[in-house]
Amino acid sequence: MALQAAFSLPSAISNPKEGKCAAVHVKDSSLSGISMRDHLRDDLLLPTTFVKDFKKRDAAFIVVRAQTATTAPIVKDSQPEQKKTERQFNVVVTGASSGLGLATAKALAELGNWHVIMACRNFLKAEKAAKSVGIPKENYTVMHLDLASLESVRQFVDNFRRSGRPLDVLVCNAAIYQPTAKEPSFTAEGFELSVGTNHLGHFLLARLLLDDLKQSDYPMKRLIIVGSITGNTNTLAGNVPPKANLGDLRGLAGGLNGVGSSPMIDGGEFDGAKAYKDSKVCNMLTMQEFHQRYHEETGITFASLYPGCIATTGLFREHVPLFRLLFPPFQKYITKGYVSEEEAGKRLAQVVSDPGLEKSGVYWSWNKNSSSFENQLSKEASDTEKARKLWDISEKLVGLA
Numbered sequence: 001m002a003l004q005a006a007f008s009l010p011s012a013i014s015n016p017k018e019g020k021c022a023a024v025h026v027k028d029s030s031l032s033g034i035s036m037r038d039h040l041r042d043d044l045l046l047p048t049t050f051v052k053d054f055k056k057r058d059a060a061f062i063v064v065r066a067q068t069a070t071t072a073p074i075v076k077d078s079q080p081e082q083k084k085t086e087r088q089f090n091v092v093v094t095g096a097s098s099g100l101g102l103a104t105a106k107a108l109a110e111l112g113n114w115h116v117i118m119a120c121r122n123f124l125k126a127e128k129a130a131k132s133v134g135i136p137k138e139n140y141t142v143m144h145l146d147l148a149s150l151e152s153v154r155q156f157v158d159n160f161r162r163s164g165r166p167l168d169v170l171v172c173n174a175a176i177y178q179p180t181a182k183e184p185s186f187t188a189e190g191f192e193l194s195v196g197t198n199h200l201g202h203f204l205l206a207r208l209l210l211d212d213l214k215q216s217d218y219p220m221k222r223l224i225i226v227g228s229i230t231g232n233t234n235t236l237a238g239n240v241p242p243k244a245n246l247g248d249l250r251g252l253a254g255g256l257n258g259v260g261s262s263p264m265i266d267g268g269e270f271d272g273a274k275a276y277k278d279s280k281v282c283n284m285l286t287m288q289e290f291h292q293r294y295h296e297e298t299g300i301t302f303a304s305l306y307p308g309c310i311a312t313t314g315l316f317r318e319h320v321p322l323f324r325l326l327f328p329p330f331q332k333y334i335t336k337g338y339v340s341e342e343e344a345g346k347r348l349a350q351v352v353s354d355p356g357l358e359k360s361g362v363y364w365s366w367n368k369n370s371s372s373f374e375n376q377l378s379k380e381a382s383d384t385e386k387a388r389k390l391w392d393i394s395e396k397l398v399g400l401a
């Protein structure tokens with residue numbers, strides 16, 4: 001059924017309400033007349049910014065000198081001997097114990113100047129993971145964070161502050177996906193688990209750590225929230241049922257607890273796959289609302305991204321075995337949307353560290369040549385009114401208002 005529905009999508013994809021233009025395909029492979037390269041509408045929406053040579057750019061590190069923070073904080077690596085005396089940049093990456101988060105931690109560590117605070121719910125797993133991919137000791141610290149508990153989020157923030165490290169970049173990456181769950185499960189505070197973890201946990205974390213980011217003397221402070229194509233209904237992937245839809249947020253306003261109210265944001269019946277996609281829409285809306293409220297005042301860059309389809313990660317651990325078997329070749333050979341964990345990690349590391357990706361309020365994607373570009377979000381994922389409403393309700397739910 002899902003397949004059938006997915007294969008009858010072109011009208012949805014070119015829905016003018018979403019402000020999209022028809023795609024022109026050259027040499028497309030197609031299924032039932034539908035271009036399987038529609039996922040590459042990423043490439044079709046003309047990039048306004050290209051950053052072609054990531055490696056070269058990253059060689060040109062920008063380094064903070066602690067002692068000159070307020071005057072001349074930028075030193076190019078034309079003076080490499082100075083690097084040794086500079087402090088490392090600190091980046092908190094949630095969910096760095098596997099998949100994209102781990103690959104990003106590795107890519108950042110390889111850049112040399114970064115210290116990655118791996119914010120993970122399973123301390124031992126994270127420690128082992130860091131070792132297994134060869135991240136040098138001096139480039140990472142594992143700190144406990146369970147996003148499914150707001151108490152744990154607050155504790156993490158306290159612990160991080162006690163570490164005395166400045167916060168230069170925050171990456172909200174962790175996520176849980178429960179496509180086969182028949183019944184909802186809940187966070188410590190009683191929110192449906194996917195939205196509770198992926199959105200509400202990160203919302204509280206980002207709100208609390210905003211103060212820390214503000215205090216950093218690093219000139220390219222960033223707050224990055226990982227989004228996805230499947231939350232964007234202006235793409236083929238975003239039209240595979242069940243589709244993301246936050247509705248009027250009545251379920252969220254009711255607390256997502258499944259008792260007095262629905263566990264779904266739109267107030268509907270529980271659907272694990274939809275809850276995940278909804279949570280990704282929340283992630284992308286939250287990034288934009290942060291940008292709206294704080295970019296001008298703080299200079300912090302707020303960004304989201306779709307790193308590509310990393311079909312081999314732990315995200316699909318709860319999917320049926322046949323899906324896990326077929327999904328990677330399907331993405332590799334049919335949709336061509338596949339990207340390796342390593343490549344995806346480099347992409348996110350680029351959003352963290354590349355001076356060329358400093359624009360705020362952007363949803364980054366990459367085309368076939370792995371060049372980054374500013375992608376367009378779906379109508380719902382760029383709805384400013386919804387972003388504001390989501391912010392207000394989320395604030396209440398996490399105890400900030």
Ligand code: LMG
Nearest residue numbers: 002003179180241242273320322323324326327329330333
């Ligand atoms: C649903 O599962 C859940 O039921 C629902 O609750 C919700 O969670 C939802 O979105 C979440 O998922 C549906 C899921 C599970 O099945 C699918 O939707 C399809 C999965 C797509 C991935 C597999 C496609 C496999 C295609 C074959 C690939 C082989 C590799 C190729 C190499 C190629 C070389 C050149 O169901 C399953 O996991 C079962 C999957 C069974 C797939 C059956 C095969 C159908 C194939 C049709 C696809 C296209 C084929 C094309 C051919 C063409 C040619 C060029």
Ligand code: NDP
Nearest residue numbers: 095097098099100146147148173174175309310313314315
């Ligand atoms: P993984 O499952 O490999 O990684 C998810 C990480 O989140 C794991 O480290 C996991 O920890 C952690 N996590 C889950 N729940 C919690 C929690 N309660 N508290 C703290 N950490 C938690 O998946 P991916 O690497 O694929 O996903 C990373 C991000 O990329 C997600 O935001 C996802 O939405 C996004 N994304 C992924 C795509 C893909 O194709 N895979 C495509 C587009 C976006 P543990 O190791 O303990 O399980």
Ligand code: PMR
Nearest residue numbers: 003006036039179228229230236237240276308309335337
């Ligand atoms: Mg999708 C045409 C391009 C394309 C892309 C880029 C993705 C990405 N997917 C595409 C197409 C299709 N998918 C089609 C045509 C189908 C029907 C066969 C299909 C099915 C499908 C399923 C069942 N796809 C999935 C699932 C999942 O369970 C994954 C999901 O929705 O997780 C929320 C998924 C994904 N497809 C993607 C990406 C990136 C995902 C997973 C992860 C995510 O968005 O975070």
